[in-house]
Amino acid sequence: MAEVAPAQARPGDAVLVLVHGATLPPTGTLAGRPLRFWPAGEGRWLAVAPLPTETPPGPATVGVLADDFPLTPALEIEPPAFSSTTLSIPPKFLEPPAAARRRMALDQAAISRAYDRPFGPPLVGGRFRLPLDVEPSGRFGDRRVYNGKTEGVHYGLDLPSPSGTPVVAGADGEVVLARDCYMSGKTVLLAHGAGVFSASLHLSRIDVKVGQAVSGGQLIGRVGTTGRSTGPHLHWGVKVDGLWVDPRSAIRLDFTGGDAERMTPPDAPAGDAAASPAPLPLPGPLPGPLPGPLPLPSGPPPPAADGSAAPPR
Numbered sequence: 001m002a003e004v005a006p007a008q009a010r011p012g013d014a015v016l017v018l019v020h021g022a023t024l025p026p027t028g029t030l031a032g033r034p035l036r037f038w039p040a041g042e043g044r045w046l047a048v049a050p051l052p053t054e055t056p057p058g059p060a061t062v063g064v065l066a067d068d069f070p071l072t073p074a075l076e077i078e079p080p081a082f083s084s085t086t087l088s089i090p091p092k093f094l095e096p097p098a099a100a101r102r103r104m105a106l107d108q109a110a111i112s113r114a115y116d117r118p119f120g121p122p123l124v125g126g127r128f129r130l131p132l133d134v135e136p137s138g139r140f141g142d143r144r145v146y147n148g149k150t151e152g153v154h155y156g157l158d159l160p161s162p163s164g165t166p167v168v169a170g171a172d173g174e175v176v177l178a179r180d181c182y183m184s185g186k187t188v189l190l191a192h193g194a195g196v197f198s199a200s201l202h203l204s205r206i207d208v209k210v211g212q213a214v215s216g217g218q219l220i221g222r223v224g225t226t227g228r229s230t231g232p233h234l235h236w237g238v239k240v241d242g243l244w245v246d247p248r249s250a251i252r253l254d255f256t257g258g259d260a261e262r263m264t265p266p267d268a269p270a271g272d273a274a275a276s277p278a279p280l281p282l283p284g285p286l287p288g289p290l291p292g293p294l295p296l297p298s299g300p301p302p303p304a305a306d307g308s309a310a311p312p313r
Helices: 098-115
Strands: 002-005 014-020 027-030 044-050 062-066 069-071 084-087 143-146 150-153 157-160 166-168 173-181 185-191 196-203 219-222 233-240 243-245
Touching (some): 196 219
Parallel strands (some): 084 143
Antiparallel strands (some): 014 044, 157 233, 173 185, 196 233
């Protein structure tokens, strides 16, 4: 038996694929992308998969082979509700000078090395949490118009908060990047296992270092407005198997139990700024006095949903 959780999702979401009763590691594909399973108990296997933002609405193609038996769990893709936002930013972030382009190339090389991790079971015990207790001001999939002409896509959540506000890890993981990048400013990248990463951008201060193990809820930095930023906020992104996904979908996945909450109520249609997003799990109080270092670049809008040319804004 195989199932997808949740059974209804939108382009840009992350979903879990659960297989029961298999003695050997299953194989499979979802939306044309290979699935990578890890053991999740006796006869149970889990995989986490990203849905590309261009996935068309309707039934998705899911195929699993478990102990040589083909399975076709159901997954229905609902229409996306991406909106559009206009922003004004300094021209140097749209047409970087030569020195900045050299720095961006070094940033990108460091980021690529950080993503070069072997696949293994998730370090996440249960679910992700939001790194800040605030309502998002910018959502995943927003179409961005910079200075009235340059267009891009926003591959994360913008969480507004005063500079210096503590930022915590969304889940257990390992720090694989702690860097001041040209576009994303002071950035922390965490590896969570199973091909899952989270990125905290535009920090004013980094409070962790590469190679450090962190727990969900642990301080990793402070809100700022470094890099390409229009004001103090945290850009928080989640990457699954090489694609940026809507972080709100990731925090609804139970990486231990294999279930998922649906994102309800649905997002407002594009342009409806009055509607409220679905409620999100929020972090609890931070323990005691917290220490006071980490980066992922925003950059001119990345040309592809996989974020290969630049990290999210």
